[in-house]
Amino acid sequence: MYEYYGKWNSIYVRFLLLN
Secondary structure, three states, X not given: OHXXXXXXXXXXXXXXXXX
16 A cells, blocks of 8 residues: 555655656
8 A cells, every 4th residue: 555655655746756
């Protein structure tokens, strides 16, 4: 479950960087 959350967090971080 933690791995799934980490994957989502990575996508969120990438989105912030793109924005």
